Amino acid sequence: MLTLSIFLSVLAQTPIDDPNRFNQYLLLAYAVMWLVAMAYLFNVANKQRNLRQEIRLMRRLLEEDEARRPE
Amino acid sequence: MTDNASQHATPATGSTAYLQAIWAIVWKDLTMELRTRQSLTIMAVFSVAAVLVFNFALELELDAARNVSTGLLWIVILLAGTLGLNRTAAVELENRSIDAVLAAPVARSAIYLGKVLSASLFVLALEALLLPLFIIFFNKPYWLPQVMLIIILGTIGYIAAGVLVSSMSVQTRSRDVLLPVLLLPLSLPSALAAATAVAAFMRPELPAWSEVQAPIALLVAFDVLMLTAGFLVYHYVVEE
Amino acid sequence: MATTRLDRWTRVLSWAAALSLVGLLLMIFFFSPTERTMGNVYRILYFHVGVAWVGALTLFVALVAGIFYLRRRDPRWDTISLASIEIGLVFVTMTIVSGSVWARPAWNTWWIWDVRLTSITVLWLVYAAYFMLRGAVEDDEKRRRFAAVYAIFAFVTVLMTYLSIRFLRSIHPVVVGGVAESATGLTEGESEFASGVAWKMGVTMAVSTVSFTLVYVSWLLNRIRLQQMIEEVAQLKNRLLARL
Secondary structure (H helix, E strand, O other): OHHHHHHHHHHHHOOOOOOOOOHHHHHHHHHHHHHHHHHHHHHHHHHHHHHHHHHHHHHHHHHHHHHHOOO | OOHHHHOOOOOOOOHHHHHHHHHHHHHHHHHHHHHHOHHHHHHHHHHHHHHHHHHHHOOOOHHHHHHHHHHHHHHHHHHHHHHHHHHHHHHHHHHOHHHHHHHOOOOHHHHHHHHHHHHHHHHHHHHHHHHHHHHHHHOOOOOOHHHHHHHHHHHHHHHHHHHHHHHHHOOOOOHHHHHHHHHHHHHHHHHHHHHHHHHHHOOOOOOOHHHHHHHHHHHHHHHHHHHHHHHHHHHHHHOO | OOOOHHHHHHHHHHHHHHHHHHHHHHHHHHHOOOEOOOEHHHHHHHHHHHHHHHHHHHHHHHHHHHHHHHHHOOHHHHHHHHHHHHHHHHHHHHHHHHHHHHHHHHHOOOOOOOHHHHHHHHHHHHHHHHHHHHHHOOOHHHHHHHHHHHHHHHHHHHHHHHHHHHHOOOOOOOOOOHHHHHOOOHHHHHHHOOOOOHHHHHHHHHHHHHHHHHHHHHHHHHHHHHHHHHHHHHHHHHHHHHHO
């Protein structure tokens, strides 16, 4: 009787290892990596957008200037 | 002698001439430094001050102080070395003595090896000053020949990288700031391996070879890699 | 602006990378087995190890490109070197953060100064310093030359990081038990996984490496395009100034 009660109490205190118990870290890791990657891509895309505007503006300026004084 | 002598200088032929060139560089650096003593002074003053500060700061916890003394040793060597390298490179640039050296038909790699040798000698002199201080203040066996060997190995790799990086940083706008930023991270793999190895000897019993062979092998690998890299690319840094 | 060959390749590779990543995610969650001790969280490692290896690859490419620049003096090699280090730094960042999140359930701490984490942090610092160097040199030619030299030196750190992780046991004498050590590599960690399914892990890891290589190449082409734009702006500026 004593051994049975000890056995049952031990069994009750030991959690069965649930493979999903750390899933929040799994999600967090993927989320953070995704964020880092997106931050970089966003940065590059932003720079590209600004540069495209600048190029368009400068090309137009050059065209106007060349039209006025063709050198 | 063509105009491009400094750029396409025919290296002195023969290995004797090569070694003579290295020795000439070392001699030039030694005499210049002994005349002005700028780098040695700044390194010595900084190191002693740093050791004293660490000592006072950790006085309340003698055990902690003794345990971290290896790390402190390498911090001091790295920082003092940075100061010394910076000063040497700056003085050389000011005096234009580097131009005189480059104008001679000496292989750039010989100049590099000479500078590594002379800078190593300076830092080794500094370490000769530091080790007694560490023995006295921290009561740890820094006199062991194995410890000295590890320190020498650590110094060589650090200087091999330092000579090249300081030759670059001195040509930039922010020379004083840039050298530590570039050099310290580069030297950390070597410093970590060296600190690990030295720490193993700071215990009451000597460590087994199997315990220290990995960090020492890493140190040697670092030295070889840095020396080879510097040997091969130095002339790209000083071409004008 | 007309679609150049670069644009076309960029688009093709971006799609390839995206599809590959989707496939990888499916493999990670449906194909690879569940691990016994840690549960599903070990799946972090597929991304973590993948970006780590490809990060090292990008830094190697930067080294080679640096060497090519020094020998050929073509600025395009410098662009490849610069872009590769930029992307490499992002990959190393991803390695560090994913490793840190893995460490929390595995070793019960977000951070620990053991060999692995210390070495990778040093690596990050070394390559971040690359940009400090570039910023400090005014002359274009000198900047490219110095950057190439530094890219060569910095790769020594990559080698040292790998060697340190392989051969230096943890600096702390007692850290944690087998789980920490087995996170080093799949071969070591195989004992943790139910035998017989380890090959699935290997295949997934290989797919991960391939996927991130595609990601790297697509990002590289994109970054090269950005650099071309930067140069075009500089050229246009010069032409405008010349007319004033």
